[in-house]
Amino acid sequence: STNNLRLWTAKSSRDFDLQYFSEGNYIKAVEDKNHSENLSKVLYPEDTHQMGRELRLRQEYFFVSASLQDIIRRYLAKHDDIRGLPDKIAIQLNDTHPALAIPELLRIDKNN
Structure with a gap:
């Protein structure tokens, strides 16, 4: 028998929002990317809040x-x-x- 260890990383479907970047809003430009990738950065978050x-x-x-x-x-x-x-x-x-x-x-x- 064989066991598989799978290691997953969430990746955003886009790197950044060019419109926000062009307007100088650099934080907003990468917000979606960061939000998507945060899914797999830290496991077992504190669950005492919503x-x-x-x-x-x-x-x-x-x-x-x-x-x-x-x-x-x-x-x-x-x-x-x-x-x-x-x-x-x-x-x-x-x-x-x-x-x-x-x-x-x-x-x-x-x-x-």
């Missing part, structure tokens, strides 16, 4: 979804039928954080 709880949930979803998509992509690279996935792949859900994997796998299956 922003920390929201960030933690977004992180949990991000890591679960990225991992499941990678598992399915790798599986389909070697197999033609997704229905054989349970015979070849085991996903262990430790603790409550990866519990989102169950509905996310259903969502991915429905959309494909």
